[in-house]
């Protein structure tokens with residue numbers, strides 16, 4: 001495969017005013033580095049190409065950088081070589097990014113804080129890559145995807161806390177297919193962090209994965225050969241305001257589910273139906289949802305009245321809006 005030069009795109013943003021980082025617009029949203037460079041340890045399972053950090057630093061020009069899951073040290077080696085003050089933390093040396101404050105460990109807010117967590121349980125770190133036993137704080141030993149998503153949300157908020165206003169925080173993460181289930185960690189992270197701060201989603205081609213050497217006789221779906229670099233830009237909003245905005249977004253998604261249920265049954269009913277027909281069809285389509293909400297009929301009426309997705313042509317009769 002031909003070498004594609006490293007390129008990243010931050011949605012064309014150029015930072016203004018007192019922003020500590022100069023976003024110079026050299027990079028684009030798809031990157032590929034067949035050669036990982038000399039930084040870090042190529043034998044460290046799940047290590048990252050130093051070129052990712054090299055290009056990120058070149059692009060963002062941070063003066064200070066922190067990596068709360070530094071692994072074999074790739075990111076910090078690149079940073080130091082480029083004259084950037086850098087801190088590398090990791091569970092293997094006693095720092096737990098879920099429970100310990102990055103800000104307190106580093107002692108100051110940084111321009112850029114990027115993590116590279118385990119991709120769920122794809123590679124187990126404590127007890128395998130380092131240490132003799134599994135560590136309870138190890139993200140690669142979560143007992144479920146939900147536990148991983150919740151803990152990673154805390155890690156990202158921790159990173160945000162350690163980032164200067166207008167600086168960037170982010171993560172490098174891949175997707176995982178196991179026993180027929182596809183988990184998109186990046187989609188969960190984007191959904192769980194403030195949408196107003198999402199700054200860039202970069203897709204990186206993966207090279208030299210252990211799974212490349214395996215053959216999956218029954219695999220009918222495309223082999224995963226990419227990962228993501230997600231970047232958020234910290235706005236000045238106080239954390240409580242931010243959490244309030246995030247809760248509002250989650251609530252909108254929940255009511256969005258009701259809208260989808262009602263929309264789906266309206267489709268099944270030919271796009272036009274009276275209230276009794278809608279109640280009947282919803283009760284067949286979503287029995288669990290109804291068990292959670294004793295006022296489900298009122299909820300349906302509220303949904304019908306609260307969005308431009310539906311309109312009433314005559315009393316009690318509803319249509320999907322064109």
Ligand SMILES: C[S@@+](CC[C@H](N)C(=O)[O-])C[C@H]1O[C@@H](n2cnc3c(N)ncnc32)[C@H](O)[C@@H]1O
Nearest residue numbers: 046047048069071072074091096097116138139
């Ligand atoms: C994918 S590796 C990082 C590889 C690194 N970028 C490199 O190039 O060597 C993930 C790292 O996350 C660390 N880790 C797992 N859970 C952690 C936690 N709760 N806090 C801090 N580090 C953690 C693991 O010890 C492992 O070193």
